[in-house]
Amino acid sequence: ATLRTRCSKLPLPPGPHKLPLVGNLFDVPSTFQWQTYARWSKQYDSDIIHLNLAGTSVIVLSSLEATDALLEKRSSLYSDRDALTMVTELMGWYFDIGRTHRRLFNQSFNVKASRKYEPQELTGTHVLLGRLLSTPKGFMDHFRQMAGEIIMSVTYGIDVLPSDDPYVTLAHKANTFPILKHIPRWFPGAGFKRQAEEWLNLSRGMLELPFAETKRQMDSGTAPPSFTADSLHALNDPDKQPYYNEHHVQQTAGTMYIGGADTTVSALGTFVLAMLANPTAQKKAQAEIDELTGGRYLPTFEDEASLPYVPALVKEVMRWENVAPIAIPRLLATEDEYRGYRLPAGSLVVGNAWAILHNENVYPDPHAFKPERFLLDGKLNPAVRNPEAAFGFGRRQCPGRHLALSSIWITVASILATFDISKAVDEDGRVIEPSHEYLSGIITTPLPFKCSFTPRSQEAIALIKAAVKDDYRAQPKHK
Numbered sequence: 001a002t003l004r005t006r007c008s009k010l011p012l013p014p015g016p017h018k019l020p021l022v023g024n025l026f027d028v029p030s031t032f033q034w035q036t037y038a039r040w041s042k043q044y045d046s047d048i049i050h051l052n053l054a055g056t057s058v059i060v061l062s063s064l065e066a067t068d069a070l071l072e073k074r075s076s077l078y079s080d081r082d083a084l085t086m087v088t089e090l091m092g093w094y095f096d097i098g099r100t101h102r103r104l105f106n107q108s109f110n111v112k113a114s115r116k117y118e119p120q121e122l123t124g125t126h127v128l129l130g131r132l133l134s135t136p137k138g139f140m141d142h143f144r145q146m147a148g149e150i151i152m153s154v155t156y157g158i159d160v161l162p163s164d165d166p167y168v169t170l171a172h173k174a175n176t177f178p179i180l181k182h183i184p185r186w187f188p189g190a191g192f193k194r195q196a197e198e199w200l201n202l203s204r205g206m207l208e209l210p211f212a213e214t215k216r217q218m219d220s221g222t223a224p225p226s227f228t229a230d231s232l233h234a235l236n237d238p239d240k241q242p243y244y245n246e247h248h249v250q251q252t253a254g255t256m257y258i259g260g261a262d263t264t265v266s267a268l269g270t271f272v273l274a275m276l277a278n279p280t281a282q283k284k285a286q287a288e289i290d291e292l293t294g295g296r297y298l299p300t301f302e303d304e305a306s307l308p309y310v311p312a313l314v315k316e317v318m319r320w321e322n323v324a325p326i327a328i329p330r331l332l333a334t335e336d337e338y339r340g341y342r343l344p345a346g347s348l349v350v351g352n353a354w355a356i357l358h359n360e361n362v363y364p365d366p367h368a369f370k371p372e373r374f375l376l377d378g379k380l381n382p383a384v385r386n387p388e389a390a391f392g393f394g395r396r397q398c399p400g401r402h403l404a405l406s407s408i409w410i411t412v413a414s415i416l417a418t419f420d421i422s423k424a425v426d427e428d429g430r431v432i433e434p435s436h437e438y439l440s441g442i443i444t445t446p447l448p449f450k451c452s453f454t455p456r457s458q459e460a461i462a463l464i465k466a467a468v469k470d471d472y473r474a475q476p477k478h479k
């Protein structure tokens with residue numbers, strides 16, 4: 001009580017002038033809010049600002065110092081996502097993952113454990129190269145199909161069909177939550193609720209059907225290794241004392257498609273846009289790969305350490321148009337105090353990852369795509385801050401980030417080894433400039449654009465064809 005009395009007298013963080021009742025509701029645009037937040041942060045010379053959206057208190061943090069202090073160091077106060085009640089109540093399991101799920105996820109997908117899934121990522125990438133060869137125009141669809149295939153294989157050991165797979169279709173439908181596509185104005189209406197019930201049915205299917213299939217395969221002794229099969233096996237191991245149960249496995253598995261599919265697709269779309277925006281970066285990466293492989297084989301995970309430019313390029317992709325500009329907002333359950341400001345109970349707390357990743361003091365010329373910013377004398381420069389904020393903050397930071405980064409790395413290296421990406425040309429030979437427009441939302445994605453994927457040589461074509469054949473024959477996931 002004393003703390004509360006003391007805190008209550010403190011001022012709120014600075015922010016734009018508030019109107020009666022509606023507060024700043026009309027100041028906040030309905031798209032790309034993070035850019036407006038970043039502007040206010042500069043205007044009020046403060047990395048913590050306060051807004052009032054018709055009675056909902058919103059606190060925006062736009063420096064790592066502030067996100068570390070609150071979302072990391074005081075994470076028990078700031079890890080709640082109940083603010084997204086629509087999600088937790090109506091969709092039940094979606095992102096509503098608790099401590100046990102996170103522990104299970106982290107244990108299965110930390111830096112070391114996620115390496116186990118490299119064969120699936122490699123196969124997925126080679127199949128992607130084959131598709132880019134035959135139907136290059138559908139590159140975004142191919143990215144989506146690949147992301148779905150890798151996740152279903154890693155999570156459930158399920159091989160999906162090359163097209164119109166029922167699981168991928170189901171997941172894709174279930175995945176079009178408006179919460180991911182459009183940031184709601186925090187006041188969802190009745191129509192939204194009806195929609196949510198429909199999604200609930202789809203997401204239930206996504207939660208139950210593939211899980212049942214893995215269990216069926218386990219019963220018949222045909223289940224390949226996967227997150228679900230391995231975690232369930234461990235439950236039956238008398239030497240282990242698991243801290244989780246079958247239900248935790250099912251729910252954790254259920255979050256993976258939602259967490260991993262659209263995010264990976266968005267990052268790969270940004271990679272393609274970056275290659276169009278900075279052809280020199282593309283050439284440099286290709287020269288580095290060619291020097292190592294001599295064009296005789298496709299990149300493998302063992303090559304990562306010998307190719308510093310490609311990881312620098314991937315870091316820059318994650319930073320340049322970061323997939324989740326405000327991560328996922330949290331709810332502050334009890335009143336808190338920071339740097340002499342009062343942070344009211346019930347506030348939505350937003351970590352402005354976009355502002356952090358476009359801070360010109362850390363990343364000069366922040367809107368340009370420059371992999372070199374992460375390099376010094378041809379090596380990764382440890383003094384330049386990693387774009388970790390792309391994966392969120394604190395205890396709720398993305399647990400799939402290692403899997404995501406390695407999968408994006410191998411995809412980028414393999415595409416650059418075999419294809420030239422260039423701007424598309426229309427029938428009259430005129431270059432089509434990509435619009436570089438994004439869909440605004442919790443997850444931002446490039447809007448459809450045209451470009452050309454041209455195989456770099458006959459040898460590259462031969463390598464792709466051989467790899468696709470080998471991978472289908474060897475099926476490393478069934479080892």
Ligand code: HEM
Nearest residue numbers: 255259260263267323324327328391392393396398400404
């Ligand atoms: C480019 C790829 C990816 C990006 C940019 C990304 C980004 C994020 C972000 C920003 C969050 C919210 C963190 C926060 O609130 O502070 C998140 C959460 C999450 N991500 Fe990812 N992610 C990616 C890939 C993946 C993959 C491949 C998986 C799973 C296989 C995954 C699973 C999850 C899960 C389960 C959560 C919720 C964690 C929790 O609520 O505690 N993500 N991700």
